[in-house]
Structures are given as structure tokens and as C-alpha cells.
Amino acid sequence: MAEPEGLGLSLDSLIARQQEKQQRQQGGGYGKQRRGRQDGQQQQEWRGQRQRGGGPRGSGGGGGGRQGEQWGRPQQPMQQQHYNLRQQQQQQPMQQQQQVEDPTAYRRHQSCWQEDDGSVIFRFRQTNLVTIDPAGNITLDAGGYYNGVTLASMNDALNLIGIRVTCPGGDVRNDDWSVSDGRTLTRFEDGVVLPAKGPAAAGRGRQLLQAFNNPHHAQQAAAVAASNAAATAAGILPFTGFVPPGIPASRPLPVGGRGGGRGGGPRNGSGGGGPSVFSRLGGKAGQQQDRFAPY
Structure with missing residues (x-):
């Protein structure tokens, strides 16, 4: 009969031998488990590479699947960031253009009222452009601001009563302005007075006030201008009803x-x-x- 293993060993030797055996068994099991995980992960990666149309050495656009994942993912937010930057740069000029293109924004600074003495005043910002006394005499004053906005604002009021201010030379800052009521021309200067002609002129102030307070006064002024132009073309009114730029008055x-x-x-x-x-x-x-x- 064979002698049992370890019969001639001391107790300490048996314990050390048993611990060494257990350590070998535990290390081998952990190694197998880790290798199993690596094999499963590698299989999943191979499946993903095949679905994308390539492998580690595949031709076309799928080669280097692992490398494509490492280099492709950071590029997506960079491309999105550049696209957003270009979109903002394109939207900013459009927004600025929309803000500049409003041709009637200056009309928000216009006002018209009647004084206690019966005079009607049309003001743009801090300048009384048009003043009509109870007798119908009209006083015009640009306040020294000779520009296109002042000219347009003054015409917004005067066109409502059949009068217009033009700049025959075309340069509103340097050339002379002319005032026309369809029959006579007057050279414009600050403080110029257009005298009333007949008893009907006494109602021009009230006419201006009512027309300005009408919410459709801009359309009304355009209709008056179109009517004067048609009358001029028909010969009912002389040419001075409208003076094109560049034509001497x-x-x-x-x-x-x-x-x-x-x-x-x-x-x-x-x-x-x-x-x-x-x-x-x-x-x-x-x-x-x-x-x-x-x-």
C-alpha cells in the first residue's frame, strides 16, 4: 500500500503547500475569466466593424474601425461648432439689414398739436418744422438740419395740405430747397413764410391736424401727391407741382x-x-x- 502524500511533512510544510495550491487555482480561474471577457469584447468589435462596412484592414471607407472611432468622435462637435459660427455670421448682416431697411422709422418722432392761440404746430424731434397760424399763414423751419430725413418729414406734413418741398439740385445738404403749392415756387430758408391766399387758407391748420391724427394719413399724403402728379401731367397744374431732382426750379x-x-x-x-x-x-x-x- 502506497504511503499517503505529505505523511512525512511537518504541519507548517503542509499548510504552506496547501496555500500555494489554492493561489495557483485562484490565479488560473481569474485568468480564464479575463480572457473570456476580452474574447467577447473583441467579437463585439468585429461585429461592429462588419456592420460599418470594413475591418482592421478592410478597403474602402471602413478600414481601421477602432481608429475611426477614436478620431471620428471628437470631429463631430468641431464641425457642428463651425457650422453654428457660420450660421451666426450669416444671420447678423441679415438682422442689421432688416433694422436699416425701415424707411418710416423716423415718423415715430413726429407730433402735431394745436396751441391755445389756434396755431397748429408740426414737430419732428425738437424742431417745429411747420407752424400754421389761425389766418392760414405757414412758417417753415428746418432748424438748420438740411438732410433727407428733415425734407421727408416736412413733406409728410405739407403734402397733406397740397404743398411740397423739393431739392431741384438733388444734393439735399448743399443745394437750395424750393417750396411749391402747385402754382408758385418759393425759395426755402429757415423761417420762410407762405402767406395765406383767400379765406379758404384759414382752414389749412385744421386740415393738417385732422389728417395727421388720421391713422391713414400716410396713405392720404400719397394720394394727394399722386393726384397732383396726375393734374400736372394733364396740364391742370403747372410743372411746379413736382420738381424732379436735377431740373432747375x-x-x-x-x-x-x-x-x-x-x-x-x-x-x-x-x-x-x-x-x-x-x-x-x-x-x-x-x-x-x-x-x-x-x-
Whole structure:
């Protein structure tokens, strides 16, 4: 009969031998378990690479699946950040353009009221552009601000009562301004007075006040301007109802009658087929031209 293993060993040797055996068993089991996890993880990675269309050495766009994951993920937020930056840069000029393109924003600074003495005042910011006394005399004052906004604001009020201010030279800052009521021209300067003509002129202040307080006064002013332009084209009003930029205010525009006008044949040796506007009003053309001269 064989002698049992370890019979001749001391107790300490048996304990040390048993501990060594247990350590070998535990280490081997942990190693197998870790290898099993690595194998499972590697299989999952291989499956993911096959779904993306490539492997570690595959051709096309799928090669280096692990490397693609490492380098591809940080690039997505960078691309999104650049896209957002470009989008903001494109939106900022559009927003600024929308803010600049409002042509009627200056009208928020306009006001019109009636004083205790019956005078009607039209103010833009801190300047009383138009003052109409009870008799109908109109005083105009730009306050020294000769620019396009002042000119437009003054016309917003005057067009409501059939008067307009123009700049024949086209340069509103440096060229002279002219005031027209459809019959006469007056050179504009700060404090110029347009005298009332007839008893009907006494109602011009009330007319301005009512028209300005009308919520559709802008459309009304445009309608008055269109009516004056049509009357000028028909010869009912002289050319001074509207002075295009670049046309001297003292020189009348040729307005042809029936069969004449723009592109018509000669008229009395000087072009046009019908009588001039000034002959319709009576008198000679030269006398009427002197009458409408602004200076």
C-alpha cells in the first residue's frame, strides 16, 4: 500500500503547500475569466466593424474601425461648432439689414398739436418744422438740419395740405430747397413764410391736424401727391407741382397736349403739338416763367 502524500511533512510544510495550491487555482480561474471577457469584447468589435462596412484592414471607407472611432468622435462637435459660427455670421448682416431697411422709422418722432392761440404746430424731434397760424399763414423751419430725413418729414406734413418741398439740385445738404403749392415756387430758408391766399387758407391748420391724427394719413399724403402728379401731367397744374431732382426750379418742363408730349412732333417750331401749360393759364410763356421763378 502506497504511503499517503505529505505523511512525512511537518504541519507548517503542509499548510504552506496547501496555500500555494489554492493561489495557483485562484490565479488560473481569474485568468480564464479575463480572457473570456476580452474574447467577447473583441467579437463585439468585429461585429461592429462588419456592420460599418470594413475591418482592421478592410478597403474602402471602413478600414481601421477602432481608429475611426477614436478620431471620428471628437470631429463631430468641431464641425457642428463651425457650422453654428457660420450660421451666426450669416444671420447678423441679415438682422442689421432688416433694422436699416425701415424707411418710416423716423415718423415715430413726429407730433402735431394745436396751441391755445389756434396755431397748429408740426414737430419732428425738437424742431417745429411747420407752424400754421389761425389766418392760414405757414412758417417753415428746418432748424438748420438740411438732410433727407428733415425734407421727408416736412413733406409728410405739407403734402397733406397740397404743398411740397423739393431739392431741384438733388444734393439735399448743399443745394437750395424750393417750396411749391402747385402754382408758385418759393425759395426755402429757415423761417420762410407762405402767406395765406383767400379765406379758404384759414382752414389749412385744421386740415393738417385732422389728417395727421388720421391713422391713414400716410396713405392720404400719397394720394394727394399722386393726384397732383396726375393734374400736372394733364396740364391742370403747372410743372411746379413736382420738381424732379436735377431740373432747375425756374425752368418749366415741356408738357405736350393731345397728340404731343414726349416723343411727339415739333410744336410751333420748338417741339410738341399742343399749347404749353403757361399759355393755358393765360399770358405769354415768358411772363409765366418769370412768375414761377423762385429767386
